[in-house]
Amino acid sequence: MLPNIAVILTDAQRKILWVNDDFTEITGYTLTEVIGKKPSLLQGPGSEQDAINRIRRSLEHQIAFREEITNYRKNGEAYLCKLVIHPVFDRQQHLTNFIAFEVDGDVVKDVEDLPLLQLQEKYSSSSLKGLEEVKLFFKVKLLVEQERLYLDPDLSLKEVADRLHTNTKYLSQVVNHHAGCNFQHFINSFRVKEVKEKITDKNYH
Known part of the structure; x- marks a missing residue:
């Protein structure tokens, strides 16, 4: 059975357009609470600066990447977030969105068997x-x-x-x-x- 896998869809400016119910299960935030905000709202005092910098660089260069970072739930509890983020382009290769798949790394130790947590060309090169x-x-x-x-x-x-x-x-x-x-x-x-x-x-x- 699949674990909870949070999905975050943002626009090209990284503002949240949609999240799934697993996102709410993991973070405590509902779609209404996060829509229009940036996923960085999950970061906090214990979030690793090196990871933040790698995420920022990858987003700026519009490349798919995997990362692990300490995030925070709505109640302030820290958890290990394992994530994959893909840029999404239209047919003219203009950036339209980013889509992220995230799991609670304290619950999911191994993501190799989860197709959604792999780097896939499907999202980076399609509509x-x-x-x-x-x-x-x-x-x-x-x-x-x-x-x-x-x-x-x-x-x-x-x-x-x-x-x-x-x-x-x-x-x-x-x-x-x-x-x-x-x-x-x-x-x-x-x-x-x-x-x-x-x-x-x-x-x-």
């Missing part, structure tokens, strides 16, 4: 189509988690696609690309987590 895929993927993740659709043994790709008003082929491609597995394995990861939680829950026995 906003890639961003729409990201939004769709996190809609799937949120729907499955909140409504616990994985408890239905007969859950089908078509059922989820219909709920999200998209087609099965496109949804399958999005899950494959962003989760690194097919739809069935993606759903099974939620089922496995549910079983593990029941096994370790003392009140369940």
Whole structure:
């Protein structure tokens, strides 16, 4: 099962346009609270200056990069942020956006198995189509988690696609690309987590 992966979409001036629900889970900030602000609002007294400088240089040079930095939640708690940031260009190669994928490094020790935390040409050289895929993927993740659709043994790709008003082929491609597995394995990861939680829950026995 995928951990919480915060997604931050900014404009070319690095002002936040959109964040996903995992961003709120990790940081405590809602979209309403951060829209129009810069992601640097997550930095604080313990944020490493070297990392801040590397981030600034990479953004200025419009290149994709990975970094680790101490960030701060809304409640003031520090956490290790592991992140990947991609510049996004239009067809004329003009910078239009930045998109960042971030995890809590205190929870997620290894990001090598997370496709979203890898440097991918998809975001640095394409239009906003890639961003729409990201939004769709996190809609799937949120729907499955909140409504616990994985408890239905007969859950089908078509059922989820219909709920999200998209087609099965496109949804399958999005899950494959962003989760690194097919739809069935993606759903099974939620089922496995549910079983593990029941096994370790003392009140369940």
